[in-house]
Amino acid sequence: MPSVHEQVARRLAGLAQRYTPMRQALVATVAAAGRPLSVPEILALSVGLPQSSAYRNVKVLIDAGVVRRVSGIDNHDRFELAEELAGHHHHLICGKCGKVEDVTPSPRLKRAMAEAACVVSEEQGYQVTGHQFNLVGLCPDCRRTTD
Numbered sequence: 001m002p003s004v005h006e007q008v009a010r011r012l013a014g015l016a017q018r019y020t021p022m023r024q025a026l027v028a029t030v031a032a033a034g035r036p037l038s039v040p041e042i043l044a045l046s047v048g049l050p051q052s053s054a055y056r057n058v059k060v061l062i063d064a065g066v067v068r069r070v071s072g073i074d075n076h077d078r079f080e081l082a083e084e085l086a087g088h089h090h091h092l093i094c095g096k097c098g099k100v101e102d103v104t105p106s107p108r109l110k111r112a113m114a115e116a117a118c119v120v121s122e123e124q125g126y127q128v129t130g131h132q133f134n135l136v137g138l139c140p141d142c143r144r145t146t147d
């Protein structure tokens, strides 16, 4: 199984783009986070990246299909590795602070999602080929300060 960096390099090469040190730093930061990051968060974590080129290079990585945009409930775009590289997962979004977290589905959640897909198929006559599942709530930090 080729590493994430090898796969990204290959995708970029397919678009005649180089996997520059800055792009490698962006991918490494996003891959290590385990949750979607905003560009300011990416900049805070990878020292020395100039802001303007960070936005430009994130866009190149999105166009290459290796990074995807995750929308939360605020106006901040957040970015993570595409599911092909990161694996399928869901998101928990805090309705108060806007934080977005990854959730890897347990076997029980996978069964529940498959059941939900069956219900939609039967009730709407729609062939379901995938899903994006976001739950909105209060994160543990915000629960603590709300109590």
Ligand SMILES: [Zn+2]
Pocket: 094, 095, 096, 097, 098, 099, 138, 139, 140, 141, 142, 143
């Ligand atoms: Zn919160």
Ligand SMILES: [Zn+2]
Pocket: 035, 036, 070, 080, 089, 090, 091, 101, 102, 103
């Ligand atoms: Zn995610």
